[in-house]
Amino acid sequence: MVMNNLAYDTNPDGGDAAQQDVAAMSAMRPVPRISIQAFCETDSIAGPIERAGEDRRMAKAHLKVHMGGVATAIEFYQTAPTPNLIILESRSEPKMLLQSLQELSEYCDPSSKVVIIGHYNDVGLYRELIRSGISEYVVAPISMVDIVSVISSLFVDPEAEPIGRSIAFIGAKGGVGSSTIAHNIAWSMSTLFSSEVMVADLDLAFGTANINFDQDPAQGIAEAVFAPERIDEVYLDRLLAQCAERLSLLAAPSTLDRVYDFDPEAFAQIIDTAQRSAPLLVLDVPHIWSGWSKNTLMKADDIVITATPELANLRNTKNLIDMLKKLRPNDGPPKLVLNQAGVPKRPEISASDFAEPLGITPMAVIPFDPLLFGNASNNGRMLGEMDAKNPIVQIINDMSHVLTGRSEIKSRKKAGLGGLLGRLKRKK
Structure with a gap:
């Protein structure tokens, strides 16, 4: 994964940024039929994820947003199967985040991918998360485009023949x-x-x-x-x-x-x-x-x-x-x-x-x-x-x-x- 995911520059109201977002979205391919569940601690993260679920490129995917972070996910997956992708927002400091993810891993299917949205721009944390099997770490704030981009990068095969x-x-x-x-x-x-x-x-x-x-x-x-x-x-x-x-x-x-x-x-x-x-x-x-x-x-x-x-x-x-x-x-x-x-x-x-x-x-x-x-x-x-x-x-x-x-x-x-x-x- 590219390291510049650690520092997204989001400006939803800026004209140039909006044009760049449209251009970026235009280049993305549709996401396949996958199940996605997000666990968010703040409305500022839940909002863009919900808007991403309404985008036409996500039409085949099934997305559900829950309020509550890693602790809620741990409780939820004790009695429910894990989806293709789990998106987790966490405001915890790096050490606490790693500990809670270790507990979550006991309930996750090995085939499920996990994306963490954190509030610490920490390269060391990023490397440790990737080494632990986390698919991607993104630093808040995020935009709807960021969400679709991350999901697309994980599930749209770059080696596949391009869609017309x-x-x-x-x-x-x-x-x-x-x-x-x-x-x-x-x-x-x-x-x-x-x-x-x-x-x-x-x-x-x-x-x-x-x-x-x-x-x-x-x-x-x-x-x-x-x-x-x-x-x-x-x-x-x-x-x-x-x-x-x-x-x-x-x-x-x-x-x-x-x-x-x-x-x-x-x-x-x-x-x-x-x-x-x-x-x-x-x-x-x-x-x-x-x-x-x-x-x-x-x-x-x-x-x-x-x-x-x-x-x-x-x-x-x-x-x-x-x-x-x-x-x-x-x-x-x-x-x-x-x-x-x-x-x-x-x-x-x-x-x-x-x-x-x-x-x-x-x-x-x-x-x-x-x-x-x-x-x-x-x-x-x-x-x-x-x-x-x-x-x-x-x-x-x-x-x-x-x-x-x-x-x-x-x-x-x-x-x-x-x-x-x-x-x-x-x-x-």
Whole structure:
């Protein structure tokens, strides 16, 4: 374990620190299905641990927080089995702490890991604890990020094959072009960076990925979602349609032969398996609000909302952003794409006025070009295949750089609110 765990510098209110925390959390992988019990002496330690349990990366783990330190844990485990991980806060001085841990060891299963949160920044104590079999020693104060980081370092195998990054695309309204943007960005990432990309069309009834990529596979995502017991990397590979050299597709059946009602976890296993098969997974999420669509957005590594510059789109985008902030409090905000800007004779909201009440800068503003998009759609081709030098193709490529972490969104000067929120409230 690295020694700098002894001196965490936590500043939950600092802007730079908050940005660093978001970046650190973004790089962490989901914690597996483990049981965790924490025994805390102070609310300042119990609070961050409880918040860690609410983070999406901890969704599979079962975390229980008890008030009371090592003495409470000793009493508790005299009659209860020990979990995969025990987190203990202790304000005792080093000698007393070591004695109490020796007593606790009589009731602990040898396979259980133990993390101590102490109040003494003592290198000698750290070494003695590690020598005694303690997995990690962290000095208070701690943050929620510290907790998730420590747990991740203990249970996410650094030698394991990395899990692919998932990017979920959803439209603020139907017909705003979210699927088209998703498919073109997937194609762009696969060609620009020579990276394996998988597209999963989650709109089983009306999905358009098969049309946009000119594919007609006999099987697709429906076979996986209706037979979850069969899902593994080999089975998933048989369901993929190859769209380009490094681009594959889990196509939707796009038929109405059955009703597509799913439970909230219906796509979770498919997505987990797909992330082990490709470094980049593009999730084309339909414009619906259900248990499974909410769950898919909550667990995605990144989210892109596509909207057109009009009032209903602004209302829906703000609702989505506000809800995602609650669901993903430790992640950065979703990315915003304004599509179909500049439709002739259509009154619309400027990009700056649209962004102001949302508090985020659009990742891209894509102008209205029915000829380019129409020709690409009717021919089953991507925009880059139709006209590689078109400025819109360059915008798509720029977004691919941002979503893969190769560049950042350029900040723009904010404009006035223009009374938009007031108009939204009046229309409710």
